[in-house]
Amino acid sequence: MWELLKKYRLVIGACTICLMVLVFYSLNLRHKREATALERTLLGVLAPLAGGAASITQGIDRMWSDYIDLVNVRAENKRLRASVTSLNGRILANQEAILANERLKKLLQLKDAVQAPTLAASVIGEDGSPWFRTLIIDRGEEDGLREGMAVVAAGGVVGQVVKVAAGSSRILLLTDHASGIAAIVQRSRARGVVKGKGGDRCSLEFTVREDDVKVGDIVITSGIGQIFPKGYPIGEVTMVKKGDYGIFQTIEIRPAVNLMRIEEVLILVKQPHD
Amino acid sequence: MINSLKFTFIVALALLLQQTLLPYWLADPFQPNLLIIFVVYLGLRGGRRGDWLLALLLGLIQDSFNGIYLGMFGFTFLTIYFLLRSMADRLYTDNMQLMILVTFIATIGAGLLQLVLLLIFSAADGLYASLFSGLLPQGLVNALAASLIFSCSIFSFLEKGR
Numbered sequence: 001m002w003e004l005l006k007k008y009r010l011v012i013g014a015c016t017i018c019l020m021v022l023v024f025y026s027l028n029l030r031h032k033r034e035a036t037a038l039e040r041t042l043l044g045v046l047a048p049l050a051g052g053a054a055s056i057t058q059g060i061d062r063m064w065s066d067y068i069d070l071v072n073v074r075a076e077n078k079r080l081r082a083s084v085t086s087l088n089g090r091i092l093a094n095q096e097a098i099l100a101n102e103r104l105k106k107l108l109q110l111k112d113a114v115q116a117p118t119l120a121a122s123v124i125g126e127d128g129s130p131w132f133r134t135l136i137i138d139r140g141e142e143d144g145l146r147e148g149m150a151v152v153a154a155g156g157v158v159g160q161v162v163k164v165a166a167g168s169s170r171i172l173l174l175t176d177h178a179s180g181i182a183a184i185v186q187r188s189r190a191r192g193v194v195k196g197k198g199g200d201r202c203s204l205e206f207t208v209r210e211d212d213v214k215v216g217d218i219v220i221t222s223g224i225g226q227i228f229p230k231g232y233p234i235g236e237v238t239m240v241k242k243g244d245y246g247i248f249q250t251i252e253i254r255p256a257v258n259l260m261r262i263e264e265v266l267i268l269v270k271q272p273h274d
Numbered sequence: 275m276i277n278s279l280k281f282t283f284i285v286a287l288a289l290l291l292q293q294t295l296l297p298y299w300l301a302d303p304f305q306p307n308l309l310i311i312f313v314v315y316l317g318l319r320g321g322r323r324g325d326w327l328l329a330l331l332l333g334l335i336q337d338s339f340n341g342i343y344l345g346m347f348g349f350t351f352l353t354i355y356f357l358l359r360s361m362a363d364r365l366y367t368d369n370m371q372l373m374i375l376v377t378f379i380a381t382i383g384a385g386l387l388q389l390v391l392l393l394i395f396s397a398a399d400g401l402y403a404s405l406f407s408g409l410l411p412q413g414l415v416n417a418l419a420a421s422l423i424f425s426c427s428i429f430s431f432l433e434k435g436r
Contacts, residue, residue: 125339126297128305130408131388131401132341136293162342170342177392177401178342198404199302260302 106154107264114152116229117269119143123262124168131198133176135159137265140167148227150268156233156256157181157221158265173259174234175202182224183234188212194219194234194253200260202235204251211249213240219253229268281328284428285312285335293339303411306419309336310384313351314377314420317358318367329355346391350384357383370424377420381413 005012111118121143125136139145141164151158151171159173172179179196183204190211192204204219217237223230239252288308296305309332316325333351337344358376366372389405 125293127340128292128297128307128336129340130303130305130412131385131405134340134342136339172342176342177404178396197400199407 103154103264107266110152110154110266114229114266114268119145119267119269121169121265121267123265131177133159133173133179133196133198133259134162135171135173135262135265137169137171137267138167139267140165140169142166144269145169145267150228151265152228152232152268153257153262153265155258156235157228158257158259158262160227161267171265174255175200175259181228181234182222183219184222185211185213185237186218186220187214188217191222192219192251197252200255200258202253202255204237204253205248207249207251208247209242209249213237213249213251215240218256285309285332288312289335289339300415303408304415305412306415307336307381307384307412308419308423309333309347310351310354310381311377311416311420311423313355314358314373314380315424317355317380318362318365318373318376321359321362325359326352326355343392343396346388347384349391350387353387354380354384370421373424374417374420378413378417381416382409385409385412 107120111120119139121137121139123135124138127134145161145164147161147164149161151161157174159171159176159179161169162172163170174181174194174196175198176196177198179194179202181194182191183194184191185204185207188211190207190213192207194202195205197203204213207213215237219234219237221228221230221232221234233256235253235255237251238254239250241250243250292306292308312332313329316329320328330348330352333348334344336347336351340347358380365376385405386409389402392401392405
């Protein structure tokens with residue numbers, strides 16, 4: 001008998017354990033809703049660890065998903081920025097094209113109105129010194145320019161070509177102190193010479209006191225001197241002062257063309273006397 | 275050779291800034307004259323034999339782009355250069371504040387010299403009004419530009435070995 005038990009001890013042991021567990025199980029069936037001491041202990045011990053682990057897992061999960069989101073958002077942001085930049089560029093280019101179109105249209109109208117042959121030029125530089133008023137344009141001797149030619153824009157007179165190089169020239173603006181243009185007041189036909197006063201100002205000199213000149217009068221070229229054809233607007237009278245003595249009156253003129261922001265000009269290639 | 279190229283490049287860059295970019299962004303009297311800053315540098319820290327020729331060349335370059343009187347800036351720059359050269363040994367030219375102050379004074383001096391030249395040799399009446407109104411702002415802007423340029427020490431290659 002002993003020998004038999006010894007021979008089958010493993011099987012017997014296993015069956016006994018299974019039976020005990022089965023008994024344990026059957027005994028607990030009645031208290032299936034309540035936690036046993038063992039369950040409570042294990043839960044008590046494991047709960048904080050499980051909580052920590054859960055937090056870490058959630059954290060990692062959140063971090064991962066946030067990172068993925070962030071990567072997506074960043075990529076999307078980049079795309080949107082590029083799109084905004086491109087659209088802004090297009091808007092600016094469109095606006096610039098519209099403005100250039102308007103300017104060139106005016107210049108073309110002027111070109112059609114002018115009898116003499118003309119040449120359009122773009123301004124490529126300005127005088128860096130505050131007390132001189134000159135511009136650099138992109139046309140020169142190769143284009144047929146010569147010193148002394150008249151320069152006009154859509155609004156009126158700009159100045160004269162003074163220094164001509166092969167592919168560029170300089171324009172002496174009518175506001176430069178060295179500039180002088182024979183002029184008449186359109187309404188009263190009073191004569192004078194428009195001289196530059198620096199900045200953005202000119203004056204009508206040598207107009208006698210008796211001549212009728214009022215604020216708001218338009219001053220035009222007189223054609224005397226044969227540089228500018230007759231009738232081009234030079235500017236508008238902004239101030240008239242007649243002193244108690246003296247032969248001439250003091251007249252200030254605001255140029256018809258905004259010389260500070262001029263971009264394209266028209267050069268009258270053929271002189272009136274040619 | 276490399277120094278000449280550097281000098282040419284810097285002058286070209288300064289001219290480009292002065293004639294095209296700065297007039298577009300800066301209001302009228304606040305446009306710096308960058309070339310006079312070079313002259314001040316040459317006068318105070320230069321001292322090589324041909325520096326006066328450089329000063330004259332700078333003036334003539336300036337003349338080619340400003341006003342209509344060729345030689346006016348040439349003369350002015352040369353005068354400023356020689357004046358500064360004669361004083362350079364008595365000044366502590368390593369001091370940046372002094373360099374900036376001298377730039378300001380040189381700008382004012384050059385402007386006044388030009389006024390005298392214009393009044394004597396041209397019939398530009400009333401020029402003094404626009405010159406005086408533009409001189410002080412330009413002096414201040416030049417001083418500001420000088421402080422930036424000197425702090426970068428971009429033309430230390432012009433200095434004589436001291």
